[in-house]
Amino acid sequence: MSIMLFLRFSAIGLLCGVALVPFFWIQRGDEFEHLRLAALMGLDVAQIVTVSIALAVGAWKARPWSKRPRPSPPGFALGGITFAFGVLVMTQALATTRWLGGRPAGVGDPDGESFMAMLAALSGGVTLLISAVILIKRSAALRRSPKVDVPMPAGR
Template sequence: MLRSLAVGLLSGVIAVPLLWIQRGEGFEHARLAALMALDMGQFVGVSVGLVVGFVLTATGRWSRTPGYVLGTITAAFGVLVATQALPTMSWVDGRPSGLGDPDGESFMAFLALASGGFTTLVGLSIVLWRWSGYDPRTAPVKGRRRR
Protein backbone atom coordinates (compact mmCIF):
# COMPACT_ATOMS: atom_id res chain seq x y z
CA MET A 1 0.00 0.00 0.00
CA LEU A 2 2.95 2.33 0.56
CA ARG A 3 3.90 1.99 -3.08
CA SER A 4 0.43 2.96 -4.29
CA LEU A 5 0.34 5.86 -1.84
CA ALA A 6 3.72 7.12 -3.09
CA VAL A 7 2.70 6.77 -6.72
CA GLY A 8 -0.56 8.60 -5.98
CA LEU A 9 1.30 11.47 -4.31
CA LEU A 10 3.79 11.72 -7.18
CA SER A 11 1.04 11.54 -9.80
CA GLY A 12 -0.38 14.83 -8.57
CA VAL A 13 2.21 16.51 -10.78
CA ILE A 14 0.20 15.46 -13.83
CA ALA A 15 -2.58 17.85 -12.84
CA VAL A 16 -0.33 20.92 -12.58
CA PRO A 17 -0.49 21.93 -16.27
CA LEU A 18 -4.14 20.89 -16.51
CA LEU A 19 -5.41 22.83 -13.46
CA TRP A 20 -3.18 25.90 -13.72
CA ILE A 21 -5.06 28.96 -12.40
CA GLN A 22 -2.69 31.90 -12.12
CA ARG A 23 -4.24 35.17 -11.00
CA GLY A 24 -1.30 37.56 -11.25
CA GLU A 25 2.09 38.05 -12.79
CA GLY A 26 5.39 36.98 -11.34
CA PHE A 27 7.07 34.03 -9.74
CA GLU A 28 5.08 34.10 -6.50
CA HIS A 29 1.76 33.86 -8.31
CA ALA A 30 3.07 31.02 -10.48
CA ARG A 31 4.33 29.12 -7.42
CA LEU A 32 0.97 29.51 -5.70
CA ALA A 33 -0.85 28.28 -8.81
CA ALA A 34 1.46 25.26 -9.07
CA LEU A 35 0.95 24.33 -5.41
CA MET A 36 -2.83 24.67 -5.69
CA ALA A 37 -2.92 22.47 -8.80
CA LEU A 38 -0.64 19.95 -7.10
CA ASP A 39 -2.97 19.78 -4.08
CA MET A 40 -5.97 19.08 -6.29
CA GLY A 41 -4.05 16.53 -8.35
CA GLN A 42 -2.82 14.70 -5.27
CA PHE A 43 -6.36 14.47 -3.93
CA VAL A 44 -7.44 12.60 -7.05
CA GLY A 45 -4.15 10.73 -7.53
CA VAL A 46 -4.00 9.35 -4.00
CA SER A 47 -7.62 8.24 -4.14
CA VAL A 48 -7.17 6.39 -7.42
CA GLY A 49 -3.75 5.05 -6.38
CA LEU A 50 -5.04 3.59 -3.14
CA VAL A 51 -8.00 1.90 -4.85
CA VAL A 52 -5.75 0.40 -7.53
CA GLY A 53 -3.17 -0.62 -4.92
CA PHE A 54 -5.82 -2.24 -2.77
CA VAL A 55 -7.14 -4.25 -5.70
CA LEU A 56 -3.65 -5.34 -6.80
CA THR A 57 -2.67 -6.29 -3.26
CA ALA A 58 -5.92 -8.15 -2.61
CA THR A 59 -5.54 -10.20 -5.79
CA GLY A 60 -1.89 -10.98 -4.97
CA ARG A 61 -0.47 -9.39 -8.10
CA TRP A 62 1.58 -6.79 -6.27
CA SER A 63 3.37 -8.27 -3.32
CA ARG A 64 6.90 -7.01 -3.84
CA THR A 65 8.35 -4.43 -1.47
CA PRO A 66 8.76 -0.91 -2.89
CA GLY A 67 12.35 -0.03 -3.65
CA TYR A 68 14.93 2.52 -2.62
CA VAL A 69 14.48 4.57 -5.78
CA LEU A 70 10.76 5.12 -5.26
CA GLY A 71 11.33 5.99 -1.61
CA THR A 72 14.13 8.43 -2.36
CA ILE A 73 12.24 10.16 -5.17
CA THR A 74 9.13 10.42 -3.02
CA ALA A 75 11.06 11.87 -0.06
CA ALA A 76 12.91 14.37 -2.29
CA PHE A 77 9.62 15.43 -3.91
CA GLY A 78 8.07 15.95 -0.49
CA VAL A 79 10.97 18.12 0.64
CA LEU A 80 10.69 20.17 -2.56
CA VAL A 81 6.95 20.75 -2.07
CA ALA A 82 7.39 21.66 1.61
CA THR A 83 10.22 24.09 0.89
CA GLN A 84 8.08 25.82 -1.73
CA ALA A 85 4.99 25.93 0.46
CA LEU A 86 6.68 27.70 3.38
CA PRO A 87 7.63 30.89 1.51
CA THR A 88 4.29 30.84 -0.28
CA MET A 89 2.46 30.83 3.06
CA SER A 90 4.39 33.84 4.31
CA TRP A 91 3.93 35.62 0.97
CA VAL A 92 0.16 35.06 1.02
CA ASP A 93 -0.07 36.14 4.67
CA GLY A 94 1.52 39.45 3.65
CA ARG A 95 -1.70 40.20 1.73
CA PRO A 96 -0.32 40.79 -1.77
CA SER A 97 -2.41 42.48 -4.39
CA GLY A 98 -4.02 40.30 -7.01
CA LEU A 99 -5.23 37.53 -4.75
CA GLY A 100 -8.92 36.83 -4.71
CA ASP A 101 -9.28 35.24 -1.28
CA PRO A 102 -6.12 35.46 0.85
CA ASP A 103 -7.55 33.12 3.51
CA GLY A 104 -8.37 30.44 0.94
CA GLU A 105 -4.99 30.85 -0.73
CA SER A 106 -3.27 30.61 2.65
CA PHE A 107 -5.18 27.41 3.42
CA MET A 108 -4.12 25.91 0.07
CA ALA A 109 -0.49 26.76 0.83
CA PHE A 110 -0.88 25.14 4.26
CA LEU A 111 -2.31 22.02 2.59
CA ALA A 112 0.71 21.97 0.28
CA LEU A 113 3.01 22.18 3.31
CA ALA A 114 1.17 19.32 5.00
CA SER A 115 1.24 17.33 1.77
CA GLY A 116 4.98 17.89 1.42
CA GLY A 117 5.62 16.75 4.97
CA PHE A 118 3.43 13.68 4.54
CA THR A 119 5.07 12.82 1.21
CA THR A 120 8.49 13.07 2.85
CA LEU A 121 7.38 10.72 5.63
CA VAL A 122 6.00 8.21 3.12
CA GLY A 123 9.26 8.26 1.15
CA LEU A 124 11.39 7.85 4.27
CA SER A 125 9.21 5.01 5.54
CA ILE A 126 9.61 3.18 2.21
CA VAL A 127 13.39 3.55 2.42
CA LEU A 128 13.47 2.47 6.08
CA TRP A 129 11.24 -0.57 5.52
CA ARG A 130 13.36 -1.65 2.57
CA TRP A 131 16.57 -1.05 4.50
CA SER A 132 15.38 -2.94 7.58
CA GLY A 133 14.82 -6.08 5.53
CA TYR A 134 11.44 -6.94 7.03
CA ASP A 135 10.62 -9.02 3.94
CA PRO A 136 12.86 -12.09 3.49
CA ARG A 137 12.48 -11.85 -0.29
CA THR A 138 14.23 -8.47 -0.34
CA ALA A 139 16.87 -8.85 2.37
CA PRO A 140 20.06 -10.68 1.42
CA VAL A 141 20.78 -13.71 3.58
CA LYS A 142 24.17 -13.45 5.26
CA GLY A 143 26.57 -16.31 4.67
CA ARG A 144 24.82 -17.64 1.56
CA ARG A 145 25.19 -16.64 -2.03
CA ARG A 146 22.14 -15.94 -4.09
CA ARG A 147 21.93 -17.23 -7.63
Protein backbone atom coordinates in the same frame (compact mmCIF):
# COMPACT_ATOMS: atom_id res chain seq x y z
CA MET B 1 -3.42 -4.69 1.83
CA SER B 2 -0.19 -4.61 3.79
CA ILE B 3 1.26 -1.36 5.09
CA MET B 4 4.14 -1.39 2.60
CA LEU B 5 1.77 -1.78 -0.35
CA PHE B 6 -0.36 1.02 1.06
CA LEU B 7 2.74 3.22 1.33
CA ARG B 8 3.86 2.28 -2.18
CA PHE B 9 0.59 3.18 -3.83
CA SER B 10 0.22 6.31 -1.70
CA ALA B 11 3.69 7.47 -2.77
CA ILE B 12 2.92 6.72 -6.41
CA GLY B 13 -0.34 8.66 -6.14
CA LEU B 14 1.40 11.64 -4.55
CA LEU B 15 4.06 11.67 -7.27
CA CYS B 16 1.53 11.27 -10.10
CA GLY B 17 -0.29 14.39 -8.94
CA VAL B 18 2.28 16.41 -10.86
CA ALA B 19 0.92 15.07 -14.15
CA LEU B 20 -2.52 16.58 -13.51
CA VAL B 21 -1.36 20.03 -12.35
CA PRO B 22 -1.90 21.68 -15.77
CA PHE B 23 -5.55 20.60 -15.74
CA PHE B 24 -6.19 22.37 -12.41
CA TRP B 25 -4.27 25.58 -13.19
CA ILE B 26 -5.71 28.81 -11.72
CA GLN B 27 -3.26 31.72 -11.95
CA ARG B 28 -4.18 35.29 -11.09
CA GLY B 29 -0.95 37.28 -11.39
CA ASP B 30 2.16 37.39 -13.54
CA GLU B 31 4.88 37.19 -10.87
CA PHE B 32 6.81 34.10 -9.84
CA GLU B 33 4.97 33.92 -6.52
CA HIS B 34 1.62 33.77 -8.31
CA LEU B 35 3.00 30.98 -10.51
CA ARG B 36 4.16 29.04 -7.47
CA LEU B 37 0.80 29.50 -5.74
CA ALA B 38 -1.07 28.28 -8.83
CA ALA B 39 1.18 25.22 -9.07
CA LEU B 40 0.66 24.35 -5.40
CA MET B 41 -3.10 24.81 -5.61
CA GLY B 42 -3.22 22.60 -8.71
CA LEU B 43 -1.06 20.01 -6.96
CA ASP B 44 -3.40 19.92 -3.96
CA VAL B 45 -6.43 19.16 -6.11
CA ALA B 46 -4.55 16.75 -8.38
CA GLN B 47 -3.19 14.74 -5.46
CA ILE B 48 -6.68 14.20 -4.10
CA VAL B 49 -7.59 12.60 -7.43
CA THR B 50 -4.39 10.62 -8.04
CA VAL B 51 -3.99 9.24 -4.51
CA SER B 52 -7.56 7.98 -4.60
CA ILE B 53 -7.00 6.30 -7.96
CA ALA B 54 -3.64 4.84 -6.88
CA LEU B 55 -5.09 3.36 -3.69
CA ALA B 56 -8.03 1.88 -5.59
CA VAL B 57 -5.65 0.30 -8.12
CA GLY B 58 -3.45 -0.92 -5.26
CA ALA B 59 -6.38 -2.55 -3.52
CA TRP B 60 -7.37 -4.22 -6.77
CA LYS B 61 -3.83 -5.50 -7.47
CA ALA B 62 -3.34 -6.83 -3.94
CA ARG B 63 -6.67 -8.60 -3.62
CA PRO B 64 -6.35 -11.94 -1.83
CA TRP B 65 -8.17 -14.04 -4.46
CA SER B 66 -5.80 -13.03 -7.25
CA LYS B 67 -3.59 -15.67 -8.81
CA ARG B 68 -0.98 -13.04 -9.68
CA PRO B 69 1.94 -12.58 -7.29
CA ARG B 70 1.71 -9.62 -4.97
CA PRO B 71 3.68 -6.55 -6.02
CA SER B 72 7.13 -6.34 -4.49
CA PRO B 73 7.73 -3.94 -1.60
CA PRO B 74 8.93 -0.45 -2.50
CA GLY B 75 12.65 0.12 -2.69
CA PHE B 76 15.25 2.81 -2.30
CA ALA B 77 14.50 4.46 -5.65
CA LEU B 78 10.85 5.14 -4.84
CA GLY B 79 11.75 6.23 -1.31
CA GLY B 80 14.48 8.61 -2.52
CA ILE B 81 12.39 10.17 -5.28
CA THR B 82 9.45 10.58 -2.92
CA PHE B 83 11.71 12.16 -0.29
CA ALA B 84 13.08 14.69 -2.78
CA PHE B 85 9.57 15.48 -4.00
CA GLY B 86 8.33 15.98 -0.44
CA VAL B 87 11.19 18.36 0.34
CA LEU B 88 10.46 20.34 -2.83
CA VAL B 89 6.73 20.63 -2.14
CA MET B 90 7.24 21.52 1.51
CA THR B 91 9.84 24.23 0.87
CA GLN B 92 7.75 25.81 -1.88
CA ALA B 93 4.59 25.67 0.25
CA LEU B 94 6.33 27.30 3.22
CA ALA B 95 7.77 30.03 0.99
CA THR B 96 4.31 30.67 -0.44
CA THR B 97 2.84 30.80 3.07
CA ARG B 98 5.38 33.45 4.07
CA TRP B 99 4.61 35.42 0.90
CA LEU B 100 0.86 35.25 1.54
CA GLY B 101 1.41 36.37 5.14
CA GLY B 102 2.51 39.76 3.84
CA ARG B 103 -0.87 40.36 2.11
CA PRO B 104 0.41 40.61 -1.47
CA ALA B 105 -1.35 42.50 -4.21
CA GLY B 106 -3.23 40.54 -6.86
CA VAL B 107 -4.38 37.77 -4.53
CA GLY B 108 -8.14 37.38 -4.48
CA ASP B 109 -8.74 35.67 -1.13
CA PRO B 110 -5.54 35.63 0.97
CA ASP B 111 -7.11 33.47 3.68
CA GLY B 112 -8.32 30.80 1.26
CA GLU B 113 -5.07 30.75 -0.64
CA SER B 114 -3.12 30.62 2.64
CA PHE B 115 -5.17 27.55 3.50
CA MET B 116 -4.29 25.98 0.16
CA ALA B 117 -0.58 26.73 0.77
CA MET B 118 -0.79 25.15 4.22
CA LEU B 119 -2.56 22.15 2.70
CA ALA B 120 0.34 21.84 0.26
CA ALA B 121 2.78 22.04 3.19
CA LEU B 122 0.83 19.25 4.89
CA SER B 123 0.97 17.24 1.67
CA GLY B 124 4.74 17.73 1.54
CA GLY B 125 5.03 16.63 5.16
CA VAL B 126 2.96 13.50 4.54
CA THR B 127 5.09 12.77 1.48
CA LEU B 128 8.25 13.12 3.60
CA LEU B 129 6.79 10.84 6.26
CA ILE B 130 5.81 8.18 3.72
CA SER B 131 9.24 8.30 2.09
CA ALA B 132 11.02 8.09 5.45
CA VAL B 133 9.01 5.01 6.42
CA ILE B 134 9.73 3.39 3.03
CA LEU B 135 13.47 4.07 3.36
CA ILE B 136 13.64 2.89 6.98
CA LYS B 137 11.67 -0.30 6.34
CA ARG B 138 13.70 -1.11 3.22
CA SER B 139 17.05 -0.59 4.93
CA ALA B 140 15.89 -2.67 7.91
CA ALA B 141 14.83 -5.46 5.52
CA LEU B 142 18.20 -5.24 3.79
CA ARG B 143 20.03 -5.57 7.11
CA ARG B 144 17.91 -8.60 8.08
CA SER B 145 18.43 -10.39 4.78
CA PRO B 146 20.85 -13.30 4.86
CA LYS B 147 24.36 -12.64 3.63
CA VAL B 148 25.47 -14.71 0.67
CA ASP B 149 29.04 -15.96 0.64
CA VAL B 150 30.49 -16.10 -2.84
CA PRO B 151 33.32 -18.66 -3.11
CA MET B 152 36.55 -17.40 -4.56
CA PRO B 153 37.82 -19.20 -7.66
CA ALA B 154 40.76 -21.54 -7.08
CA GLY B 155 44.17 -20.14 -7.90
CA ARG B 156 43.68 -16.63 -6.63
